[in-house]
Amino acid sequence: MPDSLTRDTTTTSVVLLATTPACRLSCADGTLLDRIGGQLAALPVRDVQVVTPGGGLGADLRGVAKITRTAAGAVVVLPADLVAHTEALALLVEHPAHDTGALVSHDSSAGPMRPPVRVEGGKIVAAGSSFHLVPEANATFRGVLQAGEADLSSLADLAEELAELADTGKLGPVTPVEAVDLLLVGLVRAGAAVRATSIGPLHADRVTGQHAADTALTRLADVDEAQVRLDTSVKDNDGFFATYFVSSWSRHLIRPAARLKLTPNTVTGVSIGLALLAAVWFSAGTQGGRLAGALLLYLSFTLDCLDGQLARYTRTFSPLGAWADGMSDRLKEYAVYVGLAFGFGGPDIWPLAVAAMILQAVRHALDFSYAGAVTDAARVGATWGRPARSLLESADARHAPAVLRLARRLERDTVTRWLKKMIVLPIGERTALIAVTAAGWNARVTFLSLLCWGGVAALYQLAGRIVRSAR
Incomplete structure (x- = not known):
């Protein structure tokens, strides 16, 4: 009772x-x-x-x-x-x-x-x-x-x-x-x-x-529960670049940011400002400008990671903050594309810049449309539909497609797990790719690299969504 x-x-x-x-x-x-x-x-x-x-x-x-x-x-x-x-x-x-x-x-x-x-x-x-x-x-x-x-x-x-x-x-x-x-x-x-x-x-x-x-x-x-709270505020399933080149040291900024009573949205705003400054330096078109832009872009991404870490540490994140964080990622990235194109000069660079933007927009559409479809299906199934399986079935009788079974086996291996994360070109890897190619070469190399790697990533994502949907 x-x-x-x-x-x-x-x-x-x-x-x-x-x-x-x-x-x-x-x-x-x-x-x-x-x-x-x-x-x-x-x-x-x-x-x-x-x-x-x-x-x-x-x-x-x-x-x-x-x-x-x-x-x-x-x-x-x-x-x-x-x-x-x-x-x-x-x-x-x-x-x-x-x-x-x-x-x-x-x-x-x-x-x-x-x-x-x-x-x-x-x-x-x-x-x-x-x-x-x-x-x-x-x-x-x-x-x-x-x-x-x-x-x-x-x-x-x-x-x-x-x-x-x-x-x-x-x-x-x-x-x-x-x-x-x-x-x-x-x-x-x-x-x-x-x-x-x-x-x-x-x-x-x-x-x-x-x-x-x-x-x-x-x-x-x-x-030590306090230490665990700090540790768990850092994603344990993030991308390779974010895990080893950002979160390895940004974690030390979490407690100072919390003591200063910074909100995650404030950190997001500073991140946007740094990315816009990076775009301005990229637009200068000089070697020094590209180096400064690359450094500012890296720092911007660091704060982009920190805002989520701070939100998880203080447990103050919200749907508005998540939306603002996602929108700021798009704004920062496209502003950098524009800055790089201006800095390179000439009309032949703009088709590459626009193509890179379109490809990235298509990839985001693949992700968000699939996530929305899964959420809607789950909501309908939980609210009106019958249970996906009988409660009297003692074992999981469904058999996953061979591709998914292979994916699960590969997930257990450290090297292949990281390769799977990197192949989809997440934002950390994109930031590194832009910063390195812009600082070491020029905007043309940056956009061609984004198109080649991004194209492979889009095909990989599309194949994965089709297989999971078929299941």
């Missing part, structure tokens, strides 16, 4: 499943239930509703469904037998998007309290339980699930459907400890876009006995 504890006026609610004996295990804060309640009190949540034992797995799931149907805003579901860093919980709860997501660890050592999942492109595409299998799993679910407002109705429906299946014994060996695991399985199979939030070096472990609880609590002290 649910009990309600009001916290504050934010829009996120928490359903705390205190349905296993382990939640009464002792710790320095009293019990594990007391401990996690204190952690949630320190986070921006509106209320915490505790589901207590009373009827088994089916009753627990129906309790979740009842609470979810009356919720306004995102709902976080987690078990009270979870021993986790507060920072790990904050990765979901404090994320400004308040979207659907789940905490995962990429150690992939699956077990009874850490079911396997498969993560692709930052999303959970397959999730498991003791009944549902996950071929090619590459991560484990760590017990914390958040449903965004758009998925609340689906979550409630799935909870009731799962409760009925559990009561009738159709889910085989599942037990009450798997309530949140089953909800994740249901959302993924219903087509919801579930963001995979990696805990990195943080810990989030469910426990079953006092010794396991004591061990898990001891492990928490081995991790």
